Amino acid sequence: MHELSVARNILDIALETARLGSARRVTCVGLRIGALAGVEADALGTAFDIARRGTPAEAADLVVEAVPLRCHCAGCDEDFDVDDRHGIARCPGCGRASGDIRAGLELEVSYVEVM
């Protein structure tokens, strides 16, 4: 979903970070992408490869930390990770379905490596 637009936003953040840090180039961008973020890592990599050309980030790697869907069970008062292929979040303790999302929607730049 809109991987090129997302890649351009990521590039903007990376270049601005480098500029503020008085660095000449970006060597790596660390991303955090949640399971429900709606962005596919390979497609994003392809889009970023296009977007970074001719910029100070043209040789930058993308490193992705994948964040699983994590929900909270009100009954057990505990968080649990979800790996159900339909994203159905059932508490492993009591079996109740949860709609209380605590992680898994992220689409973030966590760090930028510059030189």
Next chain:
Amino acid sequence: MPESRSVGISLLSAHGTERGRIIDVEKGVLARNDEIAAANRARFEGFGLLTLNVLSSPGSGKTTFLARLLQDRRDLPAAVIVGDLATDRDAERLHASGAEVVQITTGGVCHLEAAMVAGAAERLTLEGKRLLVVENVGNLVCPAAYDLGEGLRVVLVSVTEGEDKPLKYPRIFKTANAVVVNKMDLAEAVGFDEAALRANLDAECPQATVFAVSARTGAGMGSFYAYLDEKLGAAGTAAR
């Protein structure tokens, strides 16, 4: 990923080649949208408005649902923002109910963003209104990621779309406050299995309140209006 992270110090990797320095960023890629959405939310709540973001696949009956709502509830002064790729047909239909309506034609953008809603709201008189309704572009994928500043996210799904719909679009259903099952007047004709859909909704989005309606005939809309009234009571209190 580098083994250690220090700002301002050049690192040597295990292979002895020079590495750069790490700058922590911790910034959402859609941060700009989220900032504008937060500003929208504060502004709309300041007017005591209940703001709805109405989402669905194309053809689920959003406009008919809203036309019914606005017609039945003329006691609630309403402002409407409609998003479509092209035409102002939907805005025309909703204007007939007496509400103040503006149309956003996105050209090719498949979802509404907070900035578009902020711009459209500038063209509306919010003072004295109780309800601000945003009819999003028909799409269950992209709109899910864009907070518009709404108070309630209402997802429509019609009986012709299959009982598996919630499983196919986890994000939009998991972020819904209300799910409205529409076109119940066609349920028998299409062999709709209401129990199966409700079971999938219970599993995928237990946080959502579910309504079964026919926007065309008006059946079931009463429960939704009671829900709205309850939320409106809260919105009015918040503004004081």
